[in-house]
Amino acid sequence: MTSSIGSRVVAHALLIIGIVIVAFPIYYVFVASTHSLREILNPPLPLIPGDQFLHNYYEAIFGGVRRIGGVSATRLLVNTTIVGLCVAIGKIVISILSAYAIVFFRFPFRMTFFWMIFITLMLPVEVRILPTYKVMVQLHLIDTFGGLILPLIASATATLLFRQFFMTIPAELVEAARVDGAGPWRFFFDILLPLSKTNIAALFVILFIYGWTQYLWPLLVTNSNDMNTIIIGLKKMISFADADTQWHLVMVTCILAILPPILVVVLMQRWFVKGLVESEK
Amino acid sequence: MTPRATFPHKFLPYLLVAPQLAITLVFFYWPASQAVRQSLFREDPFGLRSTFVGLANFKHVLSQPNYINSLEVTVIFSVSTALISMAAALLLAVMAEKVIIGRGFYRTLMIWPYAVAPAIAGMLWLFMFNPSFGSLAYPLRWLGIDWDPLLDSKQAMVLLIAAASWKQVSYNFLFFVAGLQSIPKSLLEAASIDGAGETRRFWTITFPLLAPTSFFLLVVNTVYALFDTFGIIDAVTGGGPGRATETLVYKVYKDGFVNLILGDSAAESVILMAIVIGLTAIQFRYIERKVHYG
Numbered sequence: 001m002t003s004s005i006g007s008r009v010v011a012h013a014l015l016i017i018g019i020v021i022v023a024f025p026i027y028y029v030f031v032a033s034t035h036s037l038r039e040i041l042n043p044p045l046p047l048i049p050g051d052q053f054l055h056n057y058y059e060a061i062f063g064g065v066r067r068i069g070g071v072s073a074t075r076l077l078v079n080t081t082i083v084g085l086c087v088a089i090g091k092i093v094i095s096i097l098s099a100y101a102i103v104f105f106r107f108p109f110r111m112t113f114f115w116m117i118f119i120t121l122m123l124p125v126e127v128r129i130l131p132t133y134k135v136m137v138q139l140h141l142i143d144t145f146g147g148l149i150l151p152l153i154a155s156a157t158a159t160l161l162f163r164q165f166f167m168t169i170p171a172e173l174v175e176a177a178r179v180d181g182a183g184p185w186r187f188f189f190d191i192l193l194p195l196s197k198t199n200i201a202a203l204f205v206i207l208f209i210y211g212w213t214q215y216l217w218p219l220l221v222t223n224s225n226d227m228n229t230i231i232i233g234l235k236k237m238i239s240f241a242d243a244d245t246q247w248h249l250v251m252v253t254c255i256l257a258i259l260p261p262i263l264v265v266v267l268m269q270r271w272f273v274k275g276l277v278e279s280e281k
Numbered sequence: 282m283t284p285r286a287t288f289p290h291k292f293l294p295y296l297l298v299a300p301q302l303a304i305t306l307v308f309f310y311w312p313a314s315q316a317v318r319q320s321l322f323r324e325d326p327f328g329l330r331s332t333f334v335g336l337a338n339f340k341h342v343l344s345q346p347n348y349i350n351s352l353e354v355t356v357i358f359s360v361s362t363a364l365i366s367m368a369a370a371l372l373l374a375v376m377a378e379k380v381i382i383g384r385g386f387y388r389t390l391m392i393w394p395y396a397v398a399p400a401i402a403g404m405l406w407l408f409m410f411n412p413s414f415g416s417l418a419y420p421l422r423w424l425g426i427d428w429d430p431l432l433d434s435k436q437a438m439v440l441l442i443a444a445a446s447w448k449q450v451s452y453n454f455l456f457f458v459a460g461l462q463s464i465p466k467s468l469l470e471a472a473s474i475d476g477a478g479e480t481r482r483f484w485t486i487t488f489p490l491l492a493p494t495s496f497f498l499l500v501v502n503t504v505y506a507l508f509d510t511f512g513i514i515d516a517v518t519g520g521g522p523g524r525a526t527e528t529l530v531y532k533v534y535k536d537g538f539v540n541l542i543l544g545d546s547a548a549e550s551v552i553l554m555a556i557v558i559g560l561t562a563i564q565f566r567y568i569e570r571k572v573h574y575g
Contacts, residue, residue, distance in 0.1 A: 011376040025405035044416040094301040101297035127553040130537040131312035154304040213398030215512035261396035277459040
């Protein structure tokens, strides 16, 4: 269906306005991160990047963030990367295993287990924060990576997605594998995993973003600055805001917190879009 | 579900589901049951004594003007966020379907906010509209608006809704694009041959056929606005000024961790659980019609 030239011009115009609104907040902070503190505090901010790029980023990464937040920018990035990666990989591993059991085996309580996992969709962290926090205290998981990661890696959505995908795999494939003498592990590693590659890639992007962008849970379960994720670190930097706040360093930290997940989404766009639209529908 | 080939094994399947079940039991079922239990007890702030009070916590919570206030705040915030981000995303998706050159370019730029944490989305908007150094606060002042979202409750709400909708536009955009692509082109061509113009084709064919996508997104966006926006609120307003932006989730957090009214906080958690269960049930009814669960 082709549209008239006029309506296509209108479409481009609206899209450009849309893109400007969507991209502007990120661009604005990037511009701010390249100007000196004095210029940031004297609005309006110029619309083009300033000449303090190297200076600000160097200062923030080597000592500036530690001075304000009590923990270095590198440490914050490392922590957040660990959380993002472990949440994504952990979720994928435990959900692919349980989906494998539920689809390819028959055993007592199979459907009970499936429903037990399914119902967790209805219990997001936010509705059970206080009791989950108490469990963390009892298990001595406060200020540990275990505490940051474990409660986030049980995921009904990933299990459901794998289950749905496994059910489309023809029964003949399983029979053929069995006739050829392949055991369940052989079948899993040599046939199922290679077939699931696209789904795994898509889920990886979605779950990495999920882990990276967590807020409420890391806020509760970490007291020590050294265990903060970059988002919590950033929140701490601005919550003590006063006349002396080094806003240019805050802006740099903001960009450091935004950049890695954006890169993941943009570089893995093809799988991400496919996986997102298919996994949730 | 059709009977399918399976592996005959007694213990292996239990071993395979064990990790997920263990985590689910320890971090989901145990705390959730604790929340239900605690909502029926009243505990002193030091956790030394607790007495069974039946439904008194619920009665107490529901009779508080503060709770009714946060219910109103939640409804205003969620409905506005869902509607604004969906309407903007639909408009942009329809436009993106029309253009031929630059489609991939537009999509790449459109998905950025998906990767931004809600708390950071809030900070970005706060930086732009910060009353003391935000560049966009100046034009508002110049227009004669007394702009200070940290003191004016209506302006605080507007800023939160803007940040929350901005963050969610990418997600809705991707789903609307997928929804648009699944509409059979032959239908639109037939209508075009019958003389229906572009606007007419949109409202009589495209819009009704997008209903399943829109409905799905409505539920997802409501859940998003209810829960995932905690970071935005905490970073931008902290529930203030006063209690003007204190949503239900924010109140659970505040009563539990700041004010230490544990019984109330637990009762609020249980009410929220009921809301999520309701929303998930609606969503599942919809999914059920599309996907077959054996």
